[in-house]
Amino acid sequence: MSTVELSIGGMTCASCAARIEKKLNRLDGVTASVNYATEKALVQHPDSVDLEQLVGTVEAVGYTASVPSAAPPSGSDEAVDETAELRRRVLVSAALTLPVLVLSMVPPWQFRNWQWLVLTLAAPVVVWGAWPFHRATWTNLRHRATTMDTLISVGVLAAFGWSLWALFIGEAGRSGMRMQFSLLASGNDDIYLEVASAVTVFLLAGRYAEARAKRRSGAALRALLDLGAKNVAVLRGAGEVRVPIAELAVGDRFVVRPGEKIATDGVVADGSSAVDTSLVTGESVPTEVGVGDVVVGATVNVGGRLIVEATRVGGETQLAEMARLVEQAQNGKAAAQRLADRVSGVFVPTVIALALLTFALWLVFGGNTQEAFTAAVAVLIIACPCALGLATPTALMVGTGRGALLGILIKGPEMLESTRRVDTIVLDKTGTVTTGRMTLHDVISDDPDELLRIAGALESASEHPIAQAIAAAARDRLGGDGLPAVDQFANTPGLGVIGLVEGRAVVIGRRALLEQWSLHPDGAMADALEQVEAAGRTAVLVAWDGNIHGVLAVGDTARPTSADAVARFRALGLHPVLLTGDSRQAALDIAGQVGIDEVVAEVLPEGKVDEILRLQSQGRVVAMVGDGVNDAAALATADLGIAMGSGTDAAIEASDLTLVRSDLRAAADAIRLARATLGTIKGNLFWAFAYNVAALPLAAFGLLNPLIAGAAMALSSVFVVTNSLRLRRFN
Numbered sequence: 103m104s105t106v107e108l109s110i111g112g113m114t115c116a117s118c119a120a121r122i123e124k125k126l127n128r129l130d131g132v133t134a135s136v137n138y139a140t141e142k143a144l145v146q147h148p149d150s151v152d153l154e155q156l157v158g159t160v161e162a163v164g165y166t167a168s169v170p171s172a173a174p175p176s177g178s179d180e181a182v183d184e185t186a187e188l189r190r191r192v193l194v195s196a197a198l199t200l201p202v203l204v205l206s207m208v209p210p211w212q213f214r215n216w217q218w219l220v221l222t223l224a225a226p227v228v229v230w231g232a233w234p235f236h237r238a239t240w241t242n243l244r245h246r247a248t249t250m251d252t253l254i255s256v257g258v259l260a261a262f263g264w265s266l267w268a269l270f271i272g273e274a275g276r277s278g279m280r281m282q283f284s285l286l287a288s289g290n291d292d293i294y295l296e297v298a299s300a301v302t303v304f305l306l307a308g309r310y311a312e313a314r315a316k317r318r319s320g321a322a323l324r325a326l327l328d329l330g331a332k333n334v335a336v337l338r339g340a341g342e343v344r345v346p347i348a349e350l351a352v353g354d355r356f357v358v359r360p361g362e363k364i365a366t367d368g369v370v371a372d373g374s375s376a377v378d379t380s381l382v383t384g385e386s387v388p389t390e391v392g393v394g395d396v397v398v399g400a401t402v403n404v405g406g407r408l409i410v411e412a413t414r415v416g417g418e419t420q421l422a423e424m425a426r427l428v429e430q431a432q433n434g435k436a437a438a439q440r441l442a443d444r445v446s447g448v449f450v451p452t453v454i455a456l457a458l459l460t461f462a463l464w465l466v467f468g469g470n471t472q473e474a475f476t477a478a479v480a481v482l483i484i485a486c487p488c489a490l491g492l493a494t495p496t497a498l499m500v501g502t503g504r505g506a507l508l509g510i511l512i513k514g515p516e517m518l519e520s521t522r523r524v525d526t527i528v529l530d531k532t533g534t535v536t537t538g539r540m541t542l543h544d545v546i547s548d549d550p551d552e553l554l555r556i557a558g559a560l561e562s563a564s565e566h567p568i569a570q571a572i573a574a575a576a577r578d579r580l581g582g583d584g585l586p587a588v589d590q591f592a593n594t595p596g597l598g599v600i601g602l603v604e605g606r607a608v609v610i611g612r613r614a615l616l617e618q619w620s621l622h623p624d625g626a627m628a629d630a631l632e633q634v635e636a637a638g639r640t641a642v643l644v645a646w647d648g649n650i651h652g653v654l655a656v657g658d659t660a661r662p663t664s665a666d667a668v669a670r671f672r673a674l675g676l677h678p679v680l681l682t683g684d685s686r687q688a689a690l691d692i693a694g695q696v697g698i699d700e701v702v703a704e705v706l707p708e709g710k711v712d713e714i715l716r717l718q719s720q721g722r723v724v725a726m727v728g729d730g731v732n733d734a735a736a737l738a739t740a741d742l743g744i745a746m747g748s749g750t751d752a753a754i755e756a757s758d759l760t761l762v763r764s765d766l767r768a769a770a771d772a773i774r775l776a777r778a779t780l781g782t783i784k785g786n787l788f789w790a791f792a793y794n795v796a797a798l799p800l801a802a803f804g805l806l807n808p809l810i811a812g813a814a815m816a817l818s819s820v821f822v823v824t825n826s827l828r829l830r831r832f833n
Contacts, residue, residue, distance in 0.1 A: 111166035115250030139495030188310040195231035206296035227299040257482035261294035301812030308816025334365035366399040368410040375405030453485040480801035484811035493786035496826035501779030509762035517758035521776035530728035531682035536658040540571035546630040547652025596706035638691025667766035710736040
């Protein structure tokens, strides 16, 4: 199976998206999701169905399809031109409609044969102003389909056609005057030119406002994509050459002066400075960097001059990956939206049938033809599936875009429901609650230098944070050249390492690992072990030649923000649990510092999954926050997985939410944002359904004039989109 994203052109309402999705899903093995708000189709297809066939299927139902460019379509020149065209139609149509309304609604201003002036002014509005609706209707009718535009076009043309009949054939044409004027109930009015033109203006204005709001809802993602530098000063030979960012390659070294953006992800090769990462991570405090430190593209150098070696360019950068994750999330659909899409798919033919039924019933129950016609037109015009189609995607666009600017990446709408139900949050200790920067605090041995030399050599072959702390301390004390070579290195996850150092079999790790080799701490070693653990440090035993030679005390410190983060979790109704493979005493020490009262310690990597399952078996809905490879399985098992962005790719891939900045408070912000987004989606869907449930009966019973119906219909979509835009203020 392959996955492709298509840009869809020509959609005007949610029922258009539903039709395209239905046609694509009829292809063998194809699963498609079409998003009206983002104008994208996410399609999974087998190799037997190629891109040309997918595009042909979309075009066969009257729309266009293409592989999108790197920038979102909502930010393209085409989208800007479309909005400008709508604006022109609104302004011209409104200018022509205003005198039509005045003459039609204010009798003292009427003069002999005023109807013909009104017809002259209204005709361009109905034909040219409403042309987008008529064109879309005709295109869809050619494919034996109906959409929202069908309702609008039929309603406007019906009002205009009735007026022409009345003017040229009926009583109004003979008498040259109208008998009644009413905004709220049309009664026995003969002509509807003001209805045809005003409804067109209202709907054009609504579509223009909707287009602008949709564009604003994608502004955060466009801002994210625009963060990157446009050119870069690359070192070539003895000088600098400024080139477009597209020409930068991995391995190139480039200069970043104070105030400039770092062109791409890389490693500092020379210099030191402070880097403002707020544009990417939302973190306001600049980070100090020096030689060997990793820097992220689009962040700003606010201190000294840096020379950076590029490690990732183009679509491989962290910024590009963030944008991809956000776009993927925006193309997803929540369960509630799928229900709305099914409703939209049958909405238009249902409304047309309801309008015909309304016309017939009015005549059957004694109403005159004009009353029946007025009610039927109001039913056609007031119905609006667009609000249903916009409810989820606009909220997702704004929520995920805002999250990206705050350093929170939401992978999709499916996980939003989980954030509402979560009641327990499991926190990995090392690198999540703590800084993850382990340091060696003490060496307890008869010969500390020799112990550190042997231990440092073996641990230098491991990437575990504790191992790296021991190896770094050994290099600092003895120098890098003082560490001997290692043979037959083997890692036992969660327990320690073994190997040969200078021909000696060395075992380093927790008590459980040494006991597997029949090595049991006693006497002075047992006392040292107890002393280290009582201090809340991690005790690492070192043995060779069948004897335990010493204990290394390694410790981590809690992040300064972790206690505040735990308090925020509690405020959200979440019960925090600290989960770690470290000793219980070390875990209790950290838990006490940050305010956690439930601790699960000395858990092997595979045991983390068991602990998540244990909590779930108690009826808890569990979120898990972690950053390491050994957290990936637990993140995937949890109801909600949250990965710290400083962690491994495996952890990030297994998670539902990714935090770009290494601050546990961002996890609380992520849950708040996800809940706010979900709440907005549900609010949008409620009002979209409620609007149609309430409005259609009112129109059918003749309680709404088509003018009011047109205005209400336009405002329903605008309401949904502007309600979603409130998420832009999330902090």
